[in-house]
Amino acid sequence: MENVLVRVPGKLYIAGEYAILTKARSAILVAVDRYLELDIQTSSEGVFESDKGFLVFDLDLHFVGDDLSLVKQAIIYAYKFIDYHKVERKLVSIKALSELNHKDGRKYGLGSSAAIMAGILKGLILIHGLEIDNLELFKLVSLAQKEISALSSGGDIASIINGGYIFYQRYDVEWFLNTDLSIQSIYEPWPKLKIEPIKVDLHQLIVGWTGVSQSSETFIEQFNTFTANNPLYTLLYANKSYMYIRKLKEALMKRDTKNIYKYIVKVQNLLEKLTKKTGIPIVSKAFVDMIKIGKKYKTPIKVSGAGFGDCGIGILPLNKTSTKTLIQNEWNEIGITPIELKVSKGGIHAIKKER
DSSP states (O other), rough: OEEEEEEEEEEEEEOTTGGGGSTOOEEEEEEEEEEEEEEEEEEESSSEEEEEEEEEEOTTOEEEESHHHHHHHHHHHHHHHHHTTOOOOOOEEEEESSSSSSSTOBBBOOHHHHHHHHHHHHHHHHTOOOOHHHHHHHHHHHHHHHHTTTOOOOOHHHHHHHHHEEEEEEOOOHHHHHOOOOOGGGGGGOOOOOEEEOOOOEEEEEEEEEEOOOOOOHHHHHHHHHHHHHHHHHHHHHHHHHHHHHHHHHHHHHHHHHHHHHHHHHHHHHHHHHHHHHHOOOOOOHHHHHHHHHHHHHOOOOOEEESSSSSSEEEEEGGGHHHHHHHHHHHHTTTEEEEOOOBBOSSSSSEEEEE
């Protein structure tokens, strides 16, 4: 019996969660130390099991069980990759254990959808004796999402696969959607795609959870409708976002706390203006209160992700732990849950064991 263990970190947006959907096409994300773990074994039966549901499947890819579309698609695409490399299919059992959601099932917004797809693909490929690097895996997850109309911006995928802080520039979306891309395409350049590591070693994260789970799909649909109907404002938003995200990237690389703070404030201000302009409740009262407390202690906090619910995030120097504690204590008093998160530097990791 062969056995592969896969560990996939969570992610949070530092900047660019809506800008990534415009011509700005860029974002900064960080991988964090909450994990999805997968235990994958060769088996006489195809089985997937997690707290989200149960599936059985065969080598002809017939599925019976719960409606787990992302899991099914990841398994299907893993076997497509295996077939492409002319390796005989093996049946597997997959057990998933996640720290990416609250124990009652509410999401933190840490990228659980991207994590389950990347983890299954990585694990099944490895258990078949094949290899795939981080960039190829990013592209394979993107192709799998495309086929079931579950396409994300790709920032979440890039973050959990690569780990640490990254600057992400999205591929050309029109090209991607209008081109018939096969497995071979993961070995070829994708127009405009960039994934670059950012070394950040003298700062720490501060993260608060609103207690509300927010699906990003509805807000993204509303945003896309708004941008289609308001091209001039969208161009202004994209240009400002592009400039601020690159300035923030530069500040992070230079360990420049003053400008890190400055540009976190600027990208948050853009989100607040976007809330007023679009009517999408990105910056809810919970975030207003969270940000106000951070400001009291001279620590900028911003929305991370689609907004309304999920998490807020800030970046502090390592020597400001006492400030972090004061902010967290006041967050607790207003019902915001501090989450202790550190940077996950390694990204997705898989090891193969013989049993």
